[in-house]
Amino acid sequence: MQQLSTNFDDSGDLKINDLTFYNALGSSDLRRQQATIIADQLDNIFRVGRGAKYESDIDRTKAIDSMVSILTDESKLVKDLASNVDDSYNFWEESK
Amino acid sequence: MKKIYLTIIIGFMTLTSYSQVIADKQLNNFVEYLKTKNVSEEEINKMVSGLVENPDLYNNLWKNFIDQALKSDSTKWKFLQDLNVQFKTFQATDNQPSALGLTYDFNFDYAKFSEKDNHRNSHSFGLTAKGNVAFNKNLNPTDFLETKVDYRWSQFFGGVLKSKDDTSVFTRLNRLEDKLVLIKDMQSKEAIELWDNFSNDLILSNQYYYSLAPKFALESNQDFSKTQFTPGLTVDLSAKAWKKNSTLSYFNVLDYPFAVLRRLTGTDKEFTIYGSTIPTVQLGFDYVIPSNDTIRKNLTGNLDPFPRFKFETSFRTFIVRIKKENIFFNANYRYYQELNAPETVTKSNLAIHSYFVMALQSTTGFYVSYANGKLPFDAKSDEVYSIGFNYKFN
Numbered sequence: 001m002q003q004l005s006t007n008f009d010d011s012g013d014l015k016i017n018d019l020t021f022y023n024a025l026g027s028s029d030l031r032r033q034q035a036t037i038i039a040d041q042l043d044n045i046f047r048v049g050r051g052a053k054y055e056s057d058i059d060r061t062k063a064i065d066s067m068v069s070i071l072t073d074e075s076k077l078v079k080d081l082a083s084n085v086d087d088s089y090n091f092w093e094e095s096k
Numbered sequence: 097m098k099k100i101y102l103t104i105i106i107g108f109m110t111l112t113s114y115s116q117v118i119a120d121k122q123l124n125n126f127v128e129y130l131k132t133k134n135v136s137e138e139e140i141n142k143m144v145s146g147l148v149e150n151p152d153l154y155n156n157l158w159k160n161f162i163d164q165a166l167k168s169d170s171t172k173w174k175f176l177q178d179l180n181v182q183f184k185t186f187q188a189t190d191n192q193p194s195a196l197g198l199t200y201d202f203n204f205d206y207a208k209f210s211e212k213d214n215h216r217n218s219h220s221f222g223l224t225a226k227g228n229v230a231f232n233k234n235l236n237p238t239d240f241l242e243t244k245v246d247y248r249w250s251q252f253f254g255g256v257l258k259s260k261d262d263t264s265v266f267t268r269l270n271r272l273e274d275k276l277v278l279i280k281d282m283q284s285k286e287a288i289e290l291w292d293n294f295s296n297d298l299i300l301s302n303q304y305y306y307s308l309a310p311k312f313a314l315e316s317n318q319d320f321s322k323t324q325f326t327p328g329l330t331v332d333l334s335a336k337a338w339k340k341n342s343t344l345s346y347f348n349v350l351d352y353p354f355a356v357l358r359r360l361t362g363t364d365k366e367f368t369i370y371g372s373t374i375p376t377v378q379l380g381f382d383y384v385i386p387s388n389d390t391i392r393k394n395l396t397g398n399l400d401p402f403p404r405f406k407f408e409t410s411f412r413t414f415i416v417r418i419k420k421e422n423i424f425f426n427a428n429y430r431y432y433q434e435l436n437a438p439e440t441v442t443k444s445n446l447a448i449h450s451y452f453v454m455a456l457q458s459t460t461g462f463y464v465s466y467a468n469g470k471l472p473f474d475a476k477s478d479e480v481y482s483i484g485f486n487y488k489f490n
Contacts, residue, residue: 018422018459020373025428025453025465026410028180028203029224030376033332034410036207037252037305037376040216041338044255049298051266064209064218072203074180092266 016081017074024074035071039064046085051092063088154183154198197230205248216252221245229318240471244313246330255303255338265297272297288365300338302371307332313382317473322389324472326404328382337371345371354413354425361416373413380406384434395440407431420459427454432472 016022021034043064046052054063066084070076130140158181180201205222227241259265272294279287309330316323337344351369358364386392386399393399408430415423430451437447449472455465 015459020370020412020414020424023410023412023426023428024457025412025426025455027224027226027408027428028201029222030332030378030408030410032203032205032222033250033305033307033334034376036218036250037303037334037336040209040252040305041255041303041336044303045298045300048258049256049300050269051262060209060211060216061207065207068207093270 014078015074016071016076016078019071019078022071022074028072032068032072035068036064038071039067042067042085046089046091052089052094055088055090058088152183154196158183195230195232197228199226199228201226214253218248218250218252220248220250222248227318240473241316241318242313244311244326246309246311248307248309248330250305250307250332253304254301255336257299257301259297259299269294269297295340302342302344303336303338305332305334305336305376315472320388322391322473323387324389325385325387326382327385328380328404328406330406331379331381332376333379334376335374337374339371340368342371344374345369348374350375350411350427351413354415357415363414363416370413373411375409375411378406378408380404380408382406391444391446392441395444395446396438402437403435405433405435415456422459424457425454426457427452430471 017024019038021038023031023034026034043060047054054060066088067081070081070084127140130143135143181198183196183198185196202225203222204224205220207218207220209216209218211217223245225241225243229241272290276287276290276294279290281287282291307330309332311328311330313326313328314323315326335344337348339345346369348369348371351373355364355367355369359367382404383401384404385401389399408428410426410428412424412426415425417423430449432449434441434447441447449470451467451469451471453465453467455463457463
């Protein structure tokens with residue numbers, strides 16, 4: 001997605017504002033929309049492209065909303081996003 | 097005045113039972129250390145004054161306050177996570193002294209997301225407040241504050257193509273991912289080959305987004321001597337070309353010089369335009385109702401409402417990775433035009449306002465920025481340079 005240029009080991013510790021979409025100069029309004037577009041695309045990739053399903057207590061609103069909260073918080077890390085995604089989706093071949 | 101703000105912040109800390117004022121302690125230690133080195137009192141006073149003028153001091157205090165507040169009661173202070181405050185020194189180029197101040201940006205919204213067969217929707221209600229406040233209001237180069245509530249209806253299309261043979265594709269992607277996790281150099285031949293295989297199975301497509309947002313806003317300068325209400329409609333448009341070398345990505349002309357830089361520095365192995373950095377565009381159609389504006393009243397003889405067009409766009413792209421440091425280019429442009437403005441307003445250069453800011457920013461927070469132009473209520477156009485560090489506040 002051209003958002004980071006590191007390997008998996010290093011990526012977890014990257015801050016959200018190190019991702020290419022996060023423009024600190026834009027208004028928070030535009031930044032939130034960029035984050036929502038990224039969250040929508042991640043949801044697409046997980047479910048349409050990778051066969052993931054929402055966890056039993058999660059729906060699209062909860063999944064996207066929680067991703068947007070992290071993607072608009074510059075202090076959060078990519079591993080925070082990963083942990084959140086893990087809570088929201090049951091991935092293909094993932095044991096419950 | 098600056099000391100009052102400093103006191104208020106320290107007061108916040110005290111009121112919330114944070115009596116251990118780390119900054120004071122560090123300052124005292126610093127002064128004691130200088131005394132042991134036989135530095136004169138005059139020199140010490142000069143150094144301490146310099147620290148009081150330094151936005152870093154206030155950023156540290158503010159960060160400390162937020163950290164402590166969230167630690168003590170994360171529910172009560174949760175709204176602080178949506179508030180971004182940055183203390184900075186504003187420096188205009190017309191020989192004015194520099195001004196210490198802050199930029200604030202608060203954004204909260206409640207959204208509901210749903211999906212249909214070929215598109216996804218969202219509805220959201222939002223509250224936004226943003227602006228620059230200089231501790232000496234006469235030295236504020238971007239004296240424009242905006243607070244608004246809005247409702248936003250959005251649609252998303254595309255992004256990923258559904259594969260015909262889902263289950264075997266999902267399994268293959270998992271196997272490829274297992275191998276990619278072990279790769280250390282993402283530009284190595286092996287990694288590129290794995291990524292190529294990965295993108296053959298995970299077929300990304302163009303993603304399109306638009307939204308319509310009726311809104312009601314209050315615009316003012318920092319001492320509220322000029323205020324106006326601006327009901328209106330905002331339209332946002334965005335497109336992302338996620339697939340490498342897709343036709344849409346070649347329309348991202350802003351990324352061309354950076355694609356050249358990435359190729360020259362070896363950051364990218366081949367010339368690649370990033371279709372994911374196509375800027376999002378925001379168009380606004382406002383009905384401006386001035387409520388307090390003596391300059392306009394003097395020019396037009398009244399404070400009649402008027403229509404206004406607004407345009408905003410942001411662009412950010414990746415330039416180079418040096419060791420573990422990523423360098424990004426960021427830019428933002430805002431344009432306001434009063435439609436059918438009276439001649440007196442046009443002649444006074446108050447019918448059109450535009451503001452451009454760009455910055456180079458690194459992973460560790462170092463940035464160099466340049467801003468030019470004026471926003472509504474700014475009497476003149478300024479060039480503003482700033483240099484410093486960005487801090488995370490929670």
